Amino acid sequence: MRLSHSKRSNPLHRRIHIIAWLALLSLFCLRPLSGSCRGEGSPPSPSERRTIGSVANHQHVQIAQAETDPGTPSSDESLKSIPDPLEPINRLFFQVNDRFYFWLLKPFASGYGTIVPQPVRVSVRNFFSHIATPVRMVNCLLQVDFKGAGTETTRFFVNTTVGLAGFFDPAKKRFNIDRAEEDFGQTLGFYGIGPVLYINWPFLGPSSLRDTAGSVGDGFLDPWNYAVTSFPANLAVKSYNRVNSTSLSIGTYEDLKEAALDPYIAMRDAYHQYRQKKITE
Amino acid sequence: MRLIRLCRALLPLIACLILIHGTTAVVLAGEATEQIRETTEELIAVLTDPALQDPGRAQEKKKLIRTIADERFDWEEAASRSLARHWVERTDEEKREFIVLFSDLLEATYMDKVDNYSGEHVLYVGENTDGDYGVVQVKIVTTTDAEIPVEYRVRRRGDSWVVYDISVEGVSMINNYRTQFNSIILKSSYQDLVKRLKAKLAKK
Numbered sequence: 001m002r003l004s005h006s007k008r009s010n011p012l013h014r015r016i017h018i019i020a021w022l023a024l025l026s027l028f029c030l031r032p033l034s035g036s037c038r039g040e041g042s043p044p045s046p047s048e049r050r051t052i053g054s055v056a057n058h059q060h061v062q063i064a065q066a067e068t069d070p071g072t073p074s075s076d077e078s079l080k081s082i083p084d085p086l087e088p089i090n091r092l093f094f095q096v097n098d099r100f101y102f103w104l105l106k107p108f109a110s111g112y113g114t115i116v117p118q119p120v121r122v123s124v125r126n127f128f129s130h131i132a133t134p135v136r137m138v139n140c141l142l143q144v145d146f147k148g149a150g151t152e153t154t155r156f157f158v159n160t161t162v163g164l165a166g167f168f169d170p171a172k173k174r175f176n177i178d179r180a181e182e183d184f185g186q187t188l189g190f191y192g193i194g195p196v197l198y199i200n201w202p203f204l205g206p207s208s209l210r211d212t213a214g215s216v217g218d219g220f221l222d223p224w225n226y227a228v229t230s231f232p233a234n235l236a237v238k239s240y241n242r243v244n245s246t247s248l249s250i251g252t253y254e255d256l257k258e259a260a261l262d263p264y265i266a267m268r269d270a271y272h273q274y275r276q277k278k279i280t281e
Numbered sequence: 282m283r284l285i286r287l288c289r290a291l292l293p294l295i296a297c298l299i300l301i302h303g304t305t306a307v308v309l310a311g312e313a314t315e316q317i318r319e320t321t322e323e324l325i326a327v328l329t330d331p332a333l334q335d336p337g338r339a340q341e342k343k344k345l346i347r348t349i350a351d352e353r354f355d356w357e358e359a360a361s362r363s364l365a366r367h368w369v370e371r372t373d374e375e376k377r378e379f380i381v382l383f384s385d386l387l388e389a390t391y392m393d394k395v396d397n398y399s400g401e402h403v404l405y406v407g408e409n410t411d412g413d414y415g416v417v418q419v420k421i422v423t424t425t426d427a428e429i430p431v432e433y434r435v436r437r438r439g440d441s442w443v444v445y446d447i448s449v450e451g452v453s454m455i456n457n458y459r460t461q462f463n464s465i466i467l468k469s470s471y472q473d474l475v476k477r478l479k480a481k482l483a484k485k
Contacts, residue, residue, distance in 0.1 A: 248425055
């Protein structure tokens with residue numbers, strides 16, 4: 001991607017460039033971390049990565065099936081968990097996120113939740129989800145899921161009209177048409193790319209190398225990134241969405257901590273299982 | 282969004298079992314589904330019994346809930362699966378101790394949640410059984426209209442079906458604990474795991 005040095009360069013383009021460089025950088029950092037099957041010094045070819053990923057994914061699914069099949073002796077569980085070579089850093093960021101949640105996000109979201117009635121907050125959540133339709137639709141198409149794409153199209157039309165610009169969800173309530181939850185991370189997984197390694201981003205939360213790349217990809221599909229091009233305003237919108245969503249589920253992170261012996265591992269494993277399930281759906 | 286959904290994926294065991302309200306839609310009601318529904322209704326009866334609302338009878342209420350849960354939940358199977366390959370390395374004494382610790386952990390964690398019931402209801406979606414094992418699929422509809430898919434993994438024990446694992450949005454509780462326990466055992470030792478379990482229980 002050409003870096004623009006013009007003084008009048010679009011801030012959105014600048015941001016996209018930065019993100020694109022970060023993504024490329026992180027993909028190349030894959031090299032030393034993806035196992036010994038490649039020779040040193042050569043970046044993995046996309047097909048090689050896909051093969052490795054598909055083997056990794058296949059092993060995940062195989063082991064998962066072996067574990068749930070009764071009577072089968074359980075295999076090496078290390079294959080079942082997501083690789084976590086960055087564990088020390090991830091644990092540090094886990095603590096950062098923990099403080100962030102209890103000191104900032106939760107108080108904000110609770111206060112917001114006291115002022116704004118729940119139906120309104122649910123409607124806001126519906127709206128944000130509605131606006132993100134292109135992300136789901138395109139990823140359905142990329143996964144050759146025409147039924148899902150059709151679902152999203154139908155939902156978009158129904159919820160825009162009857163649902164008043166997406167604040168309500170009559171497509172689900174009246175016609176029982178479920179959202180087709182797809183994103184680029186799942187698309188990459190669909191084509192055999194494994195999670196590669198676990199990354200726990202500060203403020204953003206758990207992710208994997210694949211899913212982070214997926215989020216970058218989805219950034220190009222997100223209408224907000226075109227409608228609101230100024231970075232501070234864009235950040236404000238995304239932050240508001242986060243606060244609103246959090247206000248609707250305060251207590252779930254606390255429950256995770258309380259139930260777990262090691263909350264960091266609990267969250268990492270839950271994330272991994274959740275994503276595996278979403279990909280196979 | 283993902284973070285929140287994933288946190289929600291560790292909804293309490295007993296909260297899942299008891300979240301039933303009034304009449305529920307039962308689709309393809311198999312034997313396992315029926316038994317789970319019965320247990321759930323028994324639990325609800327205890328929770329909504331006005332005579333047991335009195336804080337003086339809280340201990341009695343907890344005992345009743347535990348008795349009902351014991352009928353439907355297979356603690357031994359859950360505990361052994363959560364230790365996975367480390368289970369066979371344990372002595373009988375250690376196994377007995379672990380089953381007690383594990384079931385106490387789950388009870389202590391989730392017992393407080395049973396009072397949080399606030400109108401959610403359960404849709405029974407389906408059931409797959411194959412011989413002595415099976416899966417019961419339900420959907421929990423929350424007050425914010427979110428539908429959460431939950432799966433109960435069941436196995437036949439004599440005449441009844443017992444639950445040994447609960448998956449919420451694809452996240453299996455037993456797998457989750459297994460990863461945690463495995464990590465702790467590999468990093469330090471099984472004895473350290475037991476120590477940490479006891480410490481956590483002491484705090485509750």
